[in-house]
Amino acid sequence: MSGYFSELITGSKSLLVGLGVTFKALISPVVTVQYPREKIDVTSAVRGHIDLVKDEATGTHRCMVCLSCMKVCPCQCITVQGEKREGVKGKVLTLFALDFTKCSLCGLCVESCKPKAIDFSNEYELAGFTRDEFVFDLLKRVKERA
Amino acid sequence: MVTKLEKIAGPKHRFLLNMGPQHPSTHGVLRIVLEMDGEYAMAIDPVLGYGHRMHEKMAEGRPYNGFYPNTGRMDYLGAILFSHGYVGLLERMSGAEVPERAEFIRVITAELNRISSHLVGIGAYVLDLGAFTPILYAFDDREMILDMLEAITGSRLTYCYFRVGGVTKDIDDTFIRRARAFIDRMRSRLPMYKDLVTDNLIFLKRTKGIGIIDRDMAARYGITGPVLRGSGISYDVRKSEPYSVYDRFDFDIPVGENGDSFDRYVVRMEEIAQSLRIIEQALDALPDGPVMVKPKKKLKLAAGGCNYTVEAARGSLSYYLVGDGSDTPYRLKIRVPSYSNLSPLPELCKGMLLSDLVTAMGSLDLVIPEIDR
Ligand code: SF4
Ligand code: SF4
Numbered sequence: 186m187s188g189y190f191s192e193l194i195t196g197s198k199s200l201l202v203g204l205g206v207t208f209k210a211l212i213s214p215v216v217t218v219q220y221p222r223e224k225i226d227v228t229s230a231v232r233g234h235i236d237l238v239k240d241e242a243t244g245t246h247r248c249m250v251c252l253s254c255m256k257v258c259p260c261q262c263i264t265v266q267g268e269k270r271e272g273v274k275g276k277v278l279t280l281f282a283l284d285f286t287k288c289s290l291c292g293l294c295v296e297s298c299k300p301k302a303i304d305f306s307n308e309y310e311l312a313g314f315t316r317d318e319f320v321f322d323l324l325k326r327v328k329e330r331a
Numbered sequence: 332m333v334t335k336l337e338k339i340a341g342p343k344h345r346f347l348l349n350m351g352p353q354h355p356s357t358h359g360v361l362r363i364v365l366e367m368d369g370e371y372a373m374a375i376d377p378v379l380g381y382g383h384r385m386h387e388k389m390a391e392g393r394p395y396n397g398f399y400p401n402t403g404r405m406d407y408l409g410a411i412l413f414s415h416g417y418v419g420l421l422e423r424m425s426g427a428e429v430p431e432r433a434e435f436i437r438v439i440t441a442e443l444n445r446i447s448s449h450l451v452g453i454g455a456y457v458l459d460l461g462a463f464t465p466i467l468y469a470f471d472d473r474e475m476i477l478d479m480l481e482a483i484t485g486s487r488l489t490y491c492y493f494r495v496g497g498v499t500k501d502i503d504d505t506f507i508r509r510a511r512a513f514i515d516r517m518r519s520r521l522p523m524y525k526d527l528v529t530d531n532l533i534f535l536k537r538t539k540g541i542g543i544i545d546r547d548m549a550a551r552y553g554i555t556g557p558v559l560r561g562s563g564i565s566y567d568v569r570k571s572e573p574y575s576v577y578d579r580f581d582f583d584i585p586v587g588e589n590g591d592s593f594d595r596y597v598v599r600m601e602e603i604a605q606s607l608r609i610i611e612q613a614l615d616a617l618p619d620g621p622v623m624v625k626p627k628k629k630l631k632l633a634a635g636g637c638n639y640t641v642e643a644a645r646g647s648l649s650y651y652l653v654g655d656g657s658d659t660p661y662r663l664k665i666r667v668p669s670y671s672n673l674s675p676l677p678e679l680c681k682g683m684l685l686s687d688l689v690t691a692m693g694s695l696d697l698v699i700p701e702i703d704r
Contacts, residue, residue, distance in 0.1 A: 196532030206527045207464055216471055228478075230500070232485035259397030289400035291491040292499060305485060
Protein backbone atom coordinates (compact mmCIF):
# COMPACT_ATOMS: atom_id res chain seq x y z
CA MET A 186 0.00 0.00 0.00
CA SER A 187 2.80 2.40 0.84
CA GLY A 188 4.32 1.64 -2.56
CA TYR A 189 1.08 2.73 -4.13
CA PHE A 190 1.12 6.09 -2.36
CA SER A 191 4.81 6.79 -2.91
CA GLU A 192 4.26 6.03 -6.59
CA LEU A 193 1.30 8.35 -6.60
CA ILE A 194 3.48 11.12 -5.19
CA THR A 195 6.53 10.58 -7.47
CA GLY A 196 4.19 10.10 -10.41
CA SER A 197 2.35 13.33 -9.80
CA LYS A 198 5.65 15.08 -9.33
CA SER A 199 6.96 13.75 -12.64
CA LEU A 200 3.82 14.95 -14.38
CA LEU A 201 4.19 18.41 -12.87
CA VAL A 202 7.83 18.58 -13.96
CA GLY A 203 6.75 17.61 -17.47
CA LEU A 204 4.04 20.24 -17.44
CA GLY A 205 6.67 22.74 -16.36
CA VAL A 206 8.65 21.93 -19.49
CA THR A 207 5.66 22.46 -21.74
CA PHE A 208 4.74 25.64 -19.90
CA LYS A 209 8.22 27.00 -20.55
CA ALA A 210 7.74 26.22 -24.23
CA LEU A 211 4.44 28.05 -24.15
CA ILE A 212 6.05 31.32 -23.14
CA SER A 213 9.22 30.94 -25.21
CA PRO A 214 9.49 32.42 -28.73
CA VAL A 215 7.52 30.76 -31.52
CA VAL A 216 9.69 28.62 -33.81
CA THR A 217 7.17 27.80 -36.51
CA VAL A 218 6.16 30.05 -39.39
CA GLN A 219 2.79 30.37 -41.10
CA TYR A 220 4.04 28.86 -44.31
CA PRO A 221 2.29 30.20 -47.38
CA ARG A 222 2.17 33.69 -45.87
CA GLU A 223 5.58 33.60 -44.26
CA LYS A 224 8.61 31.93 -45.77
CA ILE A 225 12.03 31.00 -44.55
CA ASP A 226 14.85 31.79 -46.96
CA VAL A 227 16.38 28.69 -48.44
CA THR A 228 20.14 28.41 -48.70
CA SER A 229 21.66 28.87 -52.13
CA ALA A 230 23.03 25.34 -51.82
CA VAL A 231 19.59 23.79 -51.99
CA ARG A 232 19.15 21.28 -54.77
CA GLY A 233 16.11 22.10 -56.83
CA HIS A 234 15.75 20.70 -60.33
CA ILE A 235 18.68 21.36 -62.62
CA ASP A 236 18.74 24.38 -64.89
CA LEU A 237 21.00 25.61 -67.64
CA VAL A 238 23.31 28.33 -66.42
CA LYS A 239 23.17 31.64 -68.19
CA ASP A 240 26.60 32.87 -69.12
CA GLU A 241 26.90 36.57 -68.31
CA ALA A 242 29.45 37.16 -71.05
CA THR A 243 27.53 35.65 -73.94
CA GLY A 244 24.00 35.99 -72.64
CA THR A 245 23.23 32.38 -73.42
CA HIS A 246 23.90 28.89 -72.08
CA ARG A 247 27.28 27.17 -72.14
CA CYS A 248 26.22 23.68 -73.18
CA MET A 249 28.36 22.16 -75.92
CA VAL A 250 26.24 19.04 -76.37
CA CYS A 251 28.83 16.58 -75.09
CA LEU A 252 26.04 14.39 -73.72
CA SER A 253 28.03 13.38 -70.65
CA CYS A 254 25.24 14.52 -68.30
CA MET A 255 22.77 12.41 -70.25
CA LYS A 256 25.00 9.37 -70.01
CA VAL A 257 25.86 9.72 -66.33
CA CYS A 258 22.30 10.27 -65.10
CA PRO A 259 21.26 7.12 -63.27
CA CYS A 260 17.58 7.86 -63.78
CA GLN A 261 17.71 8.65 -67.51
CA CYS A 262 15.84 11.86 -67.06
CA ILE A 263 17.92 14.13 -69.30
CA THR A 264 17.48 14.33 -73.06
CA VAL A 265 19.97 16.47 -74.94
CA GLN A 266 19.97 16.96 -78.69
CA GLY A 267 22.13 19.11 -80.87
CA GLU A 268 22.83 19.71 -84.54
CA LYS A 269 25.72 20.88 -86.69
CA ARG A 270 25.29 24.35 -88.08
CA GLU A 271 27.16 26.11 -90.78
CA GLY A 272 29.84 28.45 -89.47
CA VAL A 273 29.56 27.32 -85.84
CA LYS A 274 32.24 25.24 -84.18
CA GLY A 275 30.93 22.14 -82.50
CA LYS A 276 27.27 21.40 -82.07
CA VAL A 277 24.39 23.70 -81.31
CA LEU A 278 21.93 22.71 -78.61
CA THR A 279 18.43 22.19 -79.94
CA LEU A 280 16.75 20.38 -77.08
CA PHE A 281 17.46 20.03 -73.39
CA ALA A 282 14.58 18.27 -71.68
CA LEU A 283 14.48 17.21 -68.05
CA ASP A 284 11.94 14.74 -66.77
CA PHE A 285 11.91 15.89 -63.17
CA THR A 286 9.49 13.16 -62.09
CA LYS A 287 12.36 10.69 -62.31
CA CYS A 288 15.22 12.86 -61.04
CA SER A 289 16.73 11.82 -57.74
CA LEU A 290 18.73 15.03 -57.29
CA CYS A 291 21.99 13.15 -57.00
CA GLY A 292 24.08 15.84 -58.63
CA LEU A 293 26.05 13.52 -60.90
CA CYS A 294 25.04 15.50 -64.02
CA VAL A 295 26.20 18.78 -62.53
CA GLU A 296 29.53 17.21 -61.54
CA SER A 297 30.04 15.61 -64.94
CA CYS A 298 29.55 18.81 -66.93
CA LYS A 299 32.96 20.18 -67.87
CA PRO A 300 31.90 23.70 -68.97
CA LYS A 301 29.66 23.96 -65.86
CA ALA A 302 26.66 24.53 -68.05
CA ILE A 303 24.13 23.15 -65.60
CA ASP A 304 23.45 23.87 -61.97
CA PHE A 305 20.71 23.30 -59.43
CA SER A 306 17.95 25.86 -59.31
CA ASN A 307 16.61 27.04 -55.98
CA GLU A 308 13.04 26.23 -56.75
CA TYR A 309 11.44 24.06 -54.14
CA GLU A 310 7.76 24.93 -54.38
CA LEU A 311 6.81 22.49 -57.07
CA ALA A 312 3.33 21.08 -57.21
CA GLY A 313 1.15 20.17 -60.15
CA PHE A 314 -1.75 18.17 -61.38
CA THR A 315 -0.15 16.11 -64.13
CA ARG A 316 3.19 14.46 -64.71
CA ASP A 317 3.71 16.43 -67.90
CA GLU A 318 4.05 19.61 -65.90
CA PHE A 319 7.39 18.31 -64.64
CA VAL A 320 8.98 17.71 -68.00
CA PHE A 321 10.92 20.93 -68.25
CA ASP A 322 12.32 22.42 -71.42
CA LEU A 323 15.49 23.86 -69.94
CA LEU A 324 16.58 25.50 -73.19
CA LYS A 325 13.36 27.46 -73.29
CA ARG A 326 13.74 28.34 -69.62
CA VAL A 327 17.23 29.74 -70.07
CA LYS A 328 16.09 31.82 -73.03
CA GLU A 329 13.17 33.21 -71.11
CA ARG A 330 15.35 34.17 -68.19
CA ALA A 331 16.35 37.60 -69.33
CA MET B 332 -24.16 -22.36 -36.74
CA VAL B 333 -20.54 -21.63 -37.44
CA THR B 334 -20.02 -17.93 -37.90
CA LYS B 335 -17.76 -16.51 -40.57
CA LEU B 336 -15.36 -15.36 -37.90
CA GLU B 337 -15.10 -18.82 -36.46
CA LYS B 338 -14.41 -20.23 -39.88
CA ILE B 339 -11.37 -17.99 -40.12
CA ALA B 340 -10.13 -18.15 -36.59
CA GLY B 341 -11.32 -21.57 -35.48
CA PRO B 342 -13.51 -22.47 -32.55
CA LYS B 343 -11.34 -20.70 -29.98
CA HIS B 344 -13.08 -17.41 -30.79
CA ARG B 345 -9.86 -15.96 -31.95
CA PHE B 346 -9.98 -13.43 -34.72
CA LEU B 347 -7.51 -12.10 -37.21
CA LEU B 348 -6.51 -8.47 -37.04
CA ASN B 349 -4.59 -6.63 -39.70
CA MET B 350 -2.21 -4.04 -38.36
CA GLY B 351 -0.97 -1.93 -41.21
CA PRO B 352 0.23 -1.62 -43.88
CA GLN B 353 -0.97 1.92 -43.36
CA HIS B 354 -1.14 1.95 -39.61
CA PRO B 355 0.73 4.96 -38.21
CA SER B 356 2.58 2.94 -35.61
CA THR B 357 4.01 0.54 -38.18
CA HIS B 358 6.27 3.36 -39.42
CA GLY B 359 5.87 2.92 -43.11
CA VAL B 360 4.37 -0.02 -44.83
CA LEU B 361 4.71 -2.98 -42.53
CA ARG B 362 1.71 -5.23 -42.27
CA ILE B 363 1.33 -7.47 -39.26
CA VAL B 364 -1.35 -10.12 -39.16
CA LEU B 365 -2.32 -10.77 -35.58
CA GLU B 366 -4.30 -13.65 -34.25
CA MET B 367 -6.14 -12.08 -31.36
CA ASP B 368 -7.70 -13.59 -28.32
CA GLY B 369 -9.63 -10.64 -27.03
CA GLU B 370 -7.00 -7.99 -26.36
CA TYR B 371 -4.13 -10.46 -26.49
CA ALA B 372 -2.06 -11.17 -29.58
CA MET B 373 -1.52 -14.92 -29.66
CA ALA B 374 0.30 -15.18 -32.99
CA ILE B 375 2.12 -12.51 -34.92
CA ASP B 376 3.00 -12.68 -38.56
CA PRO B 377 4.81 -9.75 -40.17
CA VAL B 378 4.16 -9.42 -43.89
CA LEU B 379 6.87 -7.63 -45.80
CA GLY B 380 7.39 -6.37 -49.29
CA TYR B 381 4.98 -3.45 -49.69
CA GLY B 382 7.83 -1.06 -50.27
CA HIS B 383 10.02 -3.30 -52.37
CA ARG B 384 11.82 -1.35 -55.07
CA MET B 385 14.54 -3.79 -56.16
CA HIS B 386 17.44 -1.67 -55.00
CA GLU B 387 19.88 -4.58 -55.12
CA LYS B 388 18.84 -5.43 -58.65
CA MET B 389 19.04 -1.80 -59.69
CA ALA B 390 22.68 -1.76 -58.62
CA GLU B 391 23.46 -4.49 -61.11
CA GLY B 392 22.22 -2.48 -64.04
CA ARG B 393 24.08 0.78 -63.58
CA PRO B 394 27.64 2.00 -63.16
CA TYR B 395 28.94 2.09 -59.61
CA ASN B 396 28.35 5.80 -59.14
CA GLY B 397 24.77 5.49 -60.36
CA PHE B 398 23.87 3.74 -57.11
CA TYR B 399 24.69 6.71 -54.87
CA PRO B 400 21.14 8.09 -54.81
CA ASN B 401 19.69 4.65 -54.06
CA THR B 402 21.67 4.26 -50.84
CA GLY B 403 19.89 7.21 -49.28
CA ARG B 404 16.48 5.88 -50.13
CA MET B 405 16.64 2.65 -48.22
CA ASP B 406 16.87 4.11 -44.74
CA TYR B 407 15.61 7.59 -45.44
CA LEU B 408 16.23 8.65 -41.85
CA GLY B 409 19.90 7.72 -41.96
CA ALA B 410 20.77 8.39 -45.59
CA ILE B 411 24.31 9.57 -44.92
CA LEU B 412 25.10 6.48 -42.89
CA PHE B 413 23.92 4.28 -45.73
CA SER B 414 26.00 6.21 -48.26
CA HIS B 415 28.97 5.86 -45.98
CA GLY B 416 28.81 2.10 -46.21
CA TYR B 417 28.55 2.12 -49.99
CA VAL B 418 31.38 4.54 -50.72
CA GLY B 419 33.49 2.80 -48.09
CA LEU B 420 32.99 -0.47 -49.88
CA LEU B 421 33.94 0.98 -53.27
CA GLU B 422 36.99 2.62 -51.77
CA ARG B 423 38.10 -0.58 -50.10
CA MET B 424 37.70 -2.49 -53.37
CA SER B 425 39.31 0.05 -55.65
CA GLY B 426 41.95 1.25 -53.21
CA ALA B 427 40.92 4.86 -53.84
CA GLU B 428 42.46 7.29 -51.41
CA VAL B 429 40.35 9.69 -49.41
CA PRO B 430 41.69 12.98 -48.05
CA GLU B 431 41.76 13.17 -44.30
CA ARG B 432 39.54 16.21 -44.15
CA ALA B 433 36.90 14.37 -46.13
CA GLU B 434 36.98 11.49 -43.63
CA PHE B 435 36.44 13.93 -40.79
CA ILE B 436 33.58 15.60 -42.61
CA ARG B 437 32.07 12.19 -43.21
CA VAL B 438 32.21 11.41 -39.54
CA ILE B 439 30.71 14.77 -38.57
CA THR B 440 27.83 14.57 -41.03
CA ALA B 441 27.23 10.89 -40.30
CA GLU B 442 26.96 11.53 -36.58
CA LEU B 443 24.65 14.49 -37.16
CA ASN B 444 22.54 12.20 -39.27
CA ARG B 445 22.55 9.59 -36.51
CA ILE B 446 21.31 12.16 -34.03
CA SER B 447 18.54 13.31 -36.35
CA SER B 448 17.54 9.71 -36.92
CA HIS B 449 17.45 8.97 -33.21
CA LEU B 450 15.41 12.12 -32.60
CA VAL B 451 12.78 10.92 -35.04
CA GLY B 452 12.96 7.44 -33.57
CA ILE B 453 12.45 8.69 -30.04
CA GLY B 454 9.83 11.25 -30.98
CA ALA B 455 7.81 8.76 -33.01
CA TYR B 456 8.15 6.17 -30.28
CA VAL B 457 6.69 8.42 -27.64
CA LEU B 458 4.00 9.36 -30.13
CA ASP B 459 3.16 5.66 -30.51
CA LEU B 460 2.65 5.55 -26.77
CA GLY B 461 0.16 8.38 -27.01
CA ALA B 462 2.19 11.44 -26.03
CA PHE B 463 2.05 14.00 -28.77
CA THR B 464 4.22 16.83 -27.44
CA PRO B 465 7.72 15.25 -27.34
CA ILE B 466 7.87 14.63 -31.09
CA LEU B 467 7.42 18.36 -31.69
CA TYR B 468 10.37 19.09 -29.41
CA ALA B 469 12.43 16.43 -31.15
CA PHE B 470 11.57 17.85 -34.55
CA ASP B 471 12.51 21.31 -33.37
CA ASP B 472 16.02 20.04 -32.56
CA ARG B 473 16.19 17.96 -35.68
CA GLU B 474 15.30 20.99 -37.77
CA MET B 475 18.65 22.53 -36.83
CA ILE B 476 20.49 19.48 -38.13
CA LEU B 477 18.48 19.47 -41.33
CA ASP B 478 19.17 23.15 -41.95
CA MET B 479 22.86 22.59 -41.34
CA LEU B 480 23.10 19.59 -43.62
CA GLU B 481 20.98 21.31 -46.25
CA ALA B 482 23.49 24.11 -46.50
CA ILE B 483 26.28 21.72 -47.44
CA THR B 484 24.60 18.74 -49.06
CA GLY B 485 21.71 20.52 -50.74
CA SER B 486 19.14 18.06 -49.43
CA ARG B 487 17.22 17.68 -46.22
CA LEU B 488 16.53 13.96 -46.10
CA THR B 489 17.80 11.81 -48.95
CA TYR B 490 21.34 13.07 -48.99
CA CYS B 491 23.61 12.19 -51.85
CA TYR B 492 26.75 13.74 -50.48
CA PHE B 493 29.50 11.13 -50.34
CA ARG B 494 31.48 10.15 -53.39
CA VAL B 495 34.31 7.73 -53.94
CA GLY B 496 37.33 9.83 -53.05
CA GLY B 497 35.65 12.32 -50.74
CA VAL B 498 32.56 14.44 -50.40
CA THR B 499 30.94 16.82 -52.89
CA LYS B 500 31.27 20.04 -50.93
CA ASP B 501 33.57 21.35 -48.23
CA ILE B 502 32.16 22.55 -44.94
CA ASP B 503 32.64 26.23 -44.19
CA ASP B 504 32.98 28.34 -41.07
CA THR B 505 29.25 28.90 -40.92
CA PHE B 506 28.69 25.17 -40.74
CA ILE B 507 31.29 24.75 -38.01
CA ARG B 508 29.78 27.59 -36.02
CA ARG B 509 26.30 26.17 -36.38
CA ALA B 510 27.49 22.68 -35.47
CA ARG B 511 29.09 23.98 -32.29
CA ALA B 512 25.97 25.93 -31.44
CA PHE B 513 23.95 22.79 -32.02
CA ILE B 514 26.15 20.75 -29.69
CA ASP B 515 25.60 23.29 -26.92
CA ARG B 516 21.89 23.47 -27.54
CA MET B 517 21.41 19.73 -27.72
CA ARG B 518 23.36 19.23 -24.50
CA SER B 519 21.09 21.69 -22.76
CA ARG B 520 18.03 19.97 -24.22
CA LEU B 521 18.88 16.47 -23.04
CA PRO B 522 17.88 17.17 -19.42
CA MET B 523 14.63 18.59 -20.78
CA TYR B 524 13.87 15.28 -22.51
CA LYS B 525 14.64 13.53 -19.26
CA ASP B 526 12.14 15.68 -17.38
CA LEU B 527 9.52 15.46 -20.07
CA VAL B 528 9.72 11.81 -21.09
CA THR B 529 12.27 9.63 -19.34
CA ASP B 530 11.13 10.39 -15.80
CA ASN B 531 7.47 10.45 -16.62
CA LEU B 532 5.70 7.79 -14.59
CA ILE B 533 3.23 6.88 -17.32
CA PHE B 534 6.09 6.39 -19.76
CA LEU B 535 7.99 4.27 -17.25
CA LYS B 536 4.98 2.12 -16.53
CA ARG B 537 4.31 1.54 -20.19
CA THR B 538 7.87 0.66 -21.19
CA LYS B 539 9.61 -0.94 -18.21
CA GLY B 540 9.59 -4.71 -18.40
CA ILE B 541 7.77 -4.69 -21.74
CA GLY B 542 9.27 -6.59 -24.64
CA ILE B 543 12.32 -8.01 -22.92
CA ILE B 544 14.97 -9.24 -25.33
CA ASP B 545 17.61 -11.11 -23.34
CA ARG B 546 21.17 -11.63 -24.49
CA ASP B 547 20.50 -15.09 -25.79
CA MET B 548 17.54 -14.02 -27.86
CA ALA B 549 19.43 -11.03 -29.23
CA ALA B 550 22.28 -13.24 -30.34
CA ARG B 551 19.95 -15.84 -31.85
CA TYR B 552 18.24 -13.34 -34.09
CA GLY B 553 21.36 -11.41 -35.07
CA ILE B 554 20.03 -8.20 -33.59
CA THR B 555 22.33 -5.18 -33.79
CA GLY B 556 22.37 -1.51 -32.99
CA PRO B 557 20.66 0.20 -30.07
CA VAL B 558 18.33 -2.79 -29.68
CA LEU B 559 21.29 -5.11 -29.07
CA ARG B 560 22.99 -2.63 -26.78
CA GLY B 561 19.76 -2.25 -24.87
CA SER B 562 20.09 -5.95 -24.06
CA GLY B 563 23.44 -5.29 -22.43
CA ILE B 564 25.76 -6.43 -25.21
CA SER B 565 28.32 -3.78 -25.91
CA TYR B 566 28.77 -4.20 -29.64
CA ASP B 567 29.22 -1.28 -31.98
CA VAL B 568 30.92 -1.50 -35.36
CA ARG B 569 32.50 1.88 -34.75
CA LYS B 570 34.44 0.35 -31.87
CA SER B 571 34.78 -3.32 -32.74
CA GLU B 572 35.80 -2.81 -36.35
CA PRO B 573 36.58 0.91 -36.69
CA TYR B 574 36.09 2.27 -40.18
CA SER B 575 36.80 5.76 -41.53
CA VAL B 576 38.52 7.67 -38.70
CA TYR B 577 36.37 6.46 -35.83
CA ASP B 578 39.38 4.94 -34.07
CA ARG B 579 40.66 8.44 -33.32
CA PHE B 580 37.74 9.53 -31.19
CA ASP B 581 36.98 8.86 -27.62
CA PHE B 582 33.41 7.78 -27.00
CA ASP B 583 31.52 5.22 -24.97
CA ILE B 584 29.02 2.62 -25.98
CA PRO B 585 25.95 2.99 -23.80
CA VAL B 586 24.34 -0.31 -22.83
CA GLY B 587 21.11 -1.20 -21.07
CA GLU B 588 20.54 -3.73 -18.32
CA ASN B 589 17.26 -5.51 -18.79
CA GLY B 590 16.76 -5.39 -22.52
CA ASP B 591 13.26 -3.98 -22.23
CA SER B 592 11.68 -1.21 -24.26
CA PHE B 593 12.77 1.40 -21.76
CA ASP B 594 16.43 0.39 -22.02
CA ARG B 595 16.35 0.64 -25.77
CA TYR B 596 14.93 4.13 -25.50
CA VAL B 597 17.57 5.17 -22.96
CA VAL B 598 20.38 3.74 -25.10
CA ARG B 599 19.24 5.90 -28.01
CA MET B 600 19.10 8.95 -25.77
CA GLU B 601 22.62 8.33 -24.53
CA GLU B 602 23.89 7.66 -28.02
CA ILE B 603 22.85 11.18 -28.93
CA ALA B 604 25.16 12.47 -26.18
CA GLN B 605 27.99 10.23 -27.41
CA SER B 606 27.51 11.38 -31.00
CA LEU B 607 27.77 14.97 -29.79
CA ARG B 608 31.11 14.06 -28.21
CA ILE B 609 32.36 12.58 -31.48
CA ILE B 610 31.27 15.64 -33.46
CA GLU B 611 32.96 17.96 -30.99
CA GLN B 612 36.24 16.07 -31.18
CA ALA B 613 36.07 15.89 -34.96
CA LEU B 614 35.46 19.64 -35.22
CA ASP B 615 38.42 20.31 -32.93
CA ALA B 616 40.76 18.08 -34.87
CA LEU B 617 39.48 18.95 -38.34
CA PRO B 618 42.52 18.99 -40.64
CA ASP B 619 42.92 21.30 -43.63
CA GLY B 620 43.24 20.13 -47.16
CA PRO B 621 41.13 19.02 -50.07
CA VAL B 622 37.86 17.18 -49.59
CA MET B 623 37.84 15.28 -52.83
CA VAL B 624 40.32 13.34 -54.92
CA LYS B 625 38.60 12.76 -58.21
CA PRO B 626 39.21 9.27 -59.56
CA LYS B 627 40.93 9.57 -62.92
CA LYS B 628 38.82 7.25 -64.93
CA LYS B 629 35.55 5.44 -64.71
CA LEU B 630 35.46 3.06 -61.80
CA LYS B 631 35.98 -0.55 -62.75
CA LEU B 632 36.42 -3.18 -60.10
CA ALA B 633 38.27 -6.43 -60.41
CA ALA B 634 36.40 -9.70 -60.17
CA GLY B 635 35.89 -10.87 -56.60
CA GLY B 636 33.86 -10.12 -53.51
CA CYS B 637 34.30 -7.62 -50.74
CA ASN B 638 32.38 -6.68 -47.64
CA TYR B 639 32.14 -3.40 -45.78
CA THR B 640 30.26 -2.90 -42.54
CA VAL B 641 29.28 0.35 -40.89
CA GLU B 642 27.19 1.23 -37.87
CA ALA B 643 23.99 2.73 -39.21
CA ALA B 644 21.47 4.39 -36.90
CA ARG B 645 19.63 1.11 -36.39
CA GLY B 646 22.54 -1.26 -36.27
CA SER B 647 25.19 -2.90 -38.33
CA LEU B 648 24.84 -2.39 -42.06
CA SER B 649 26.86 -4.48 -44.50
CA TYR B 650 27.36 -4.12 -48.20
CA TYR B 651 28.71 -7.17 -49.94
CA LEU B 652 29.67 -6.68 -53.55
CA VAL B 653 30.83 -9.16 -56.13
CA GLY B 654 32.51 -7.52 -59.08
CA ASP B 655 33.14 -9.09 -62.46
CA GLY B 656 35.72 -6.72 -63.87
CA SER B 657 33.18 -4.49 -65.60
CA ASP B 658 31.83 -1.12 -64.53
CA THR B 659 28.70 -2.61 -62.97
CA PRO B 660 28.52 -5.03 -60.05
CA TYR B 661 27.72 -8.65 -60.63
CA ARG B 662 25.77 -8.69 -57.39
CA LEU B 663 25.32 -6.31 -54.51
CA LYS B 664 23.93 -7.72 -51.29
CA ILE B 665 22.86 -5.39 -48.55
CA ARG B 666 22.42 -6.55 -44.99
CA VAL B 667 20.17 -4.04 -43.30
CA PRO B 668 19.82 -3.79 -39.54
CA SER B 669 16.04 -3.39 -39.32
CA TYR B 670 15.41 -6.76 -40.92
CA SER B 671 17.08 -8.73 -38.16
CA ASN B 672 15.73 -6.34 -35.57
CA LEU B 673 12.21 -7.10 -36.75
CA SER B 674 12.66 -10.87 -36.80
CA PRO B 675 12.25 -11.49 -33.03
CA LEU B 676 8.83 -9.80 -33.06
CA PRO B 677 6.70 -12.98 -33.28
CA GLU B 678 8.54 -14.58 -30.38
CA LEU B 679 8.83 -11.36 -28.44
CA CYS B 680 5.19 -10.37 -28.59
CA LYS B 681 3.45 -13.72 -28.22
CA GLY B 682 0.66 -13.35 -25.71
CA MET B 683 1.11 -9.62 -25.33
CA LEU B 684 -1.58 -7.02 -24.95
CA LEU B 685 -2.11 -5.14 -28.19
CA SER B 686 -1.05 -1.87 -26.57
CA ASP B 687 2.16 -3.47 -25.30
CA LEU B 688 2.85 -4.86 -28.73
CA VAL B 689 2.88 -1.32 -30.07
CA THR B 690 5.31 -0.40 -27.29
CA ALA B 691 7.63 -3.29 -28.04
CA MET B 692 7.56 -2.79 -31.77
CA GLY B 693 8.07 0.95 -31.53
CA SER B 694 11.13 0.45 -29.36
CA LEU B 695 12.78 -1.54 -32.16
CA ASP B 696 12.74 1.69 -34.22
CA LEU B 697 12.14 -0.03 -37.54
CA VAL B 698 12.35 1.69 -40.89
CA ILE B 699 10.34 -0.47 -43.23
CA PRO B 700 11.59 0.75 -46.64
CA GLU B 701 15.00 -0.35 -45.45
CA ILE B 702 13.70 -3.88 -44.83
CA ASP B 703 11.84 -4.07 -48.13
CA ARG B 704 14.44 -2.12 -50.17
S1 SF4 C 1 27.38 17.73 -69.74
FE1 SF4 C 1 27.15 19.95 -69.83
S2 SF4 C 1 27.95 20.49 -71.84
FE2 SF4 C 1 27.62 18.29 -71.88
S3 SF4 C 1 25.57 18.05 -72.74
FE3 SF4 C 1 25.34 18.11 -70.52
S4 SF4 C 1 24.95 20.27 -70.06
FE4 SF4 C 1 25.76 20.20 -72.13
S1 SF4 D 1 20.51 15.19 -60.48
FE1 SF4 D 1 20.97 13.02 -60.89
S2 SF4 D 1 18.99 12.13 -61.40
FE2 SF4 D 1 18.72 14.37 -61.56
S3 SF4 D 1 19.10 14.83 -63.70
FE3 SF4 D 1 21.07 15.05 -62.64
S4 SF4 D 1 22.07 13.04 -62.84
FE4 SF4 D 1 19.89 12.76 -63.35
